[in-house]
Amino acid sequence: MEIVDVNAWTGHWGTYTVPGTVDAVRRQLLDVGVTRICLAPLEAVWAHNPHHRNTTVYQAAARFADITPVPVLDPTIASWPEELHRARQAGVRLVKLVPAYSRYDLGTAEPLLDALEEACLTVLVQLRLEDPRCHHPMACVEDFPAADVARMAQRRPRLTVIIGGATTANLVALKAPLRDLPSLYADISQADGMDAVRRLVDAGLHTRLLFGTHAPLFEPLAGLARVLPELDDQTAAAVLGRNASAVLDRNGGDGAGRR
């Protein structure tokens, strides 16, 4: 049974203690059956230059075959082409943008998105890290608008786009583009509410949903709990792993980005 976590992190978080070392995150995810961990650097979120934190995930991927490095790229850092070059040299398949924390819109990211499209890389745009109600009062960051990501995906049908950290309400609102755009996917790490994943599947999104845990900020077991009570084995297998594998290994990808 292949289980791909498209939205895991490693690192420290300021407002509460998380088991965020590479070894701790990996151990927790293997414990719930994850076989491929798409790992991004959590500390990039608050770094002046997020690119400096990407080394962590390259080193992790060099140690463990089940870790796929997911560097955070920031188009407001002038040297982003160099960081993209490093990602390509490392065989990366998936990169992550966190625009809410670096305060840019996707218009600002156009040159970077052009380059990602040209390089046939998949991009995950993270909408939120924490429920805004629970932020530290001196570190409040509004959610990035999910609709902006969908509009960007509509403009760029050749770029594979994953909406990361969307709420169920976000995903329900975007079910039409998610269903109709073959290049648009959503991670379900923050899709909560009774029957949420089943309702999304019933809306025709069974091929568009990708399993994510948001570990170590969230309990990895919760990721499984979103899926398993709601779906039959066949659909669960697609959401837990098959859909993500198809995304990550497309365009001739042979899993090189795992190392």
Add this chain to the structure above:
Amino acid sequence: MTGRGASLESLRQRIEPPCAALDFHTHPLADFGPCPVSTPAEDAGLLAAAARRAGISRMVVFSLHHTCARQPDMAQIREANDYALRLRDAQPEVFVPFCYVSPCFPQEGAQEVERCIGRERMAGVKLWVARRASDTALDPIMLQAERWGVPVLQHAWNKTVGQLANESYPDDVADLANRFPRVRIVMAHLNGVNPRGVETVRSCPNVWIDTSGGDPQAGIVAYAVERLGSGRILFGSDAPLRHPAVMLSKALAAGLERQGLRDVLWSNAARLLPDWSGVAALDEAGSRRPANPPAREGRIDQG
């Protein structure tokens, strides 16, 4: 460690609770559900089925009225409570209804507690955001709760984005607990009150905290148990706003010892709820002991 290539069957077992589980914080779908429902029986069926899929066998339920008015009038409150009673009528082996009241109507509220608990045998009182818990308008209602020996579930949050009008902070709950030391109070929303709130009520032995609401934040239940002890933490989901299995996983992943997990998932609730709720202690194997279903007539032990 499950390891590579775990079967779906083994993963499904990972998210099942090891003992019976009671969800101390749920709402009807008519209030917050993701889909419309046409009858209380349908509502009860959908909510109970979702709980069953998560391995939950009993649920405390209270309606905030289908309008979710933050300042409901007495007619809306009575309608809400009648709805919760219909849920229990539909599935008495699952639902443990609480009486929703508003301190805006202290005397009528106390009468509603008399109706719902004294006559209809609801098992507790629910307070939301009509008044903060530190407001003495709550006192007639609290006196009724004390008289009947039932727990009071008080909504609380500590929101960075700003509270609702009259929404209680943990400090308000601590104030209420100090005013009524013989009433057992459950402060809702562990994530919402966050570690600051846990510390606020730590010195109030008559305050428990439910784990409902919020995201499945890593370590939050372990933190609360470490600070208050497993005897003061109750599993709650806030379904249907939240997924019962996702919320349950917060407790299952907390690394609690067997007894601690039994406390959180069931035993604390069994100790708090009145006998007539039908929630009995667990047996050694962690199963539910047979209990008489709640009767609507006859003498009530007021505890």
